[in-house]
Amino acid sequence: MAWAFILLLAVASVVIFVVLFRYYTPIGSPSGIFTFIAAGLTFAVLLLAGVVVLHTHYRRTKEHLGVLLDDAEEHARIEHETGDIILSLNKVVSAQSDEEHRLNKELRGLFLETVRGLIATLEARDEYTQNHSLRVAGWSTLLARYAGVSEMDIETLERASLLHDIGKLGLPDEILLKPGQLTADEFAVVMEHPERGEAIVKNIKLLSPTRGIIRHHHERIDGGGYPDGLSDLPQLVKIICIADCFDAMTSNRPYRPSMPYNVAKEKMLEVADSQLDGQLVRDFFELLETTAEGYRSIYHVAGIPEPGYREENEQRLEIRSERDEDSY
Numbered sequence: 001m002a003w004a005f006i007l008l009l010a011v012a013s014v015v016i017f018v019v020l021f022r023y024y025t026p027i028g029s030p031s032g033i034f035t036f037i038a039a040g041l042t043f044a045v046l047l048l049a050g051v052v053v054l055h056t057h058y059r060r061t062k063e064h065l066g067v068l069l070d071d072a073e074e075h076a077r078i079e080h081e082t083g084d085i086i087l088s089l090n091k092v093v094s095a096q097s098d099e100e101h102r103l104n105k106e107l108r109g110l111f112l113e114t115v116r117g118l119i120a121t122l123e124a125r126d127e128y129t130q131n132h133s134l135r136v137a138g139w140s141t142l143l144a145r146y147a148g149v150s151e152m153d154i155e156t157l158e159r160a161s162l163l164h165d166i167g168k169l170g171l172p173d174e175i176l177l178k179p180g181q182l183t184a185d186e187f188a189v190v191m192e193h194p195e196r197g198e199a200i201v202k203n204i205k206l207l208s209p210t211r212g213i214i215r216h217h218h219e220r221i222d223g224g225g226y227p228d229g230l231s232d233l234p235q236l237v238k239i240i241c242i243a244d245c246f247d248a249m250t251s252n253r254p255y256r257p258s259m260p261y262n263v264a265k266e267k268m269l270e271v272a273d274s275q276l277d278g279q280l281v282r283d284f285f286e287l288l289e290t291t292a293e294g295y296r297s298i299y300h301v302a303g304i305p306e307p308g309y310r311e312e313n314e315q316r317l318e319i320r321s322e323r324d325e326d327s328y
Ligand SMILES: [Fe+2]
Pocket: 164, 165, 193, 217, 218
């Protein structure tokens, strides 16, 4: 804009100079010399005015640029400081989240220990079922992990397995500890324990996800179980049924001695696909015989076969476990 103004002044002064000199002044006369000097002075004044305007504009532009530069620096400084603050906040939030996660895990572990302690106290009443729930929980979680169940569901299954027979709390000793076979009436009372168990846990928030598993742990896939005669069983229920059945067979009972490993296996394979989920039963015995962890879990069972596990099987179990933790 300023340059256009200067150009305009220059053009205007040249035009004035030419007009005066050409139309009003005879060349060589005194008035011609006067006109020439006047025109030159006009041109010089206009040029000076142009220089002043240009200088003023330059100074203002420089000041404006300085202000913009200061603003930009201030903006960059604020942005940098904001970034630092956000980074610090992120660190605080992350540390808080880690702490919450750790406390949550600790709380869940403490809760599980409390449940284990409670169950051990209850099972102490009956020498035949001592540690039954602990073993069922161990096999349920092993089989669930082997079958690719998520860690969150495994945690629910572990709690449910520990508590699955809690409904037997109210059973009288003459039924619970009876050495011989139960009468039909006595068995009818025993058959109430899944519903009693569900009623005990249903109002405890941390245990409410275990309700269905506790209620249905005596159902069969052919619908011949109790209390509801369900045939479309959830996977966690199918798993606990297998673990419960295996421990019942391989433990002493008041009315019969424990069965050796192969007898229990044969009997369970006979009812695979009718009472128990066939694929899970086969997975279960594969797990017990071909993985180190599974094999260690049956050390106490009579007549266990030679270990059939190899390194690659152990790795497979670990890989499944890692994958589940990721999805969790
Ligand atoms: Fe039971």
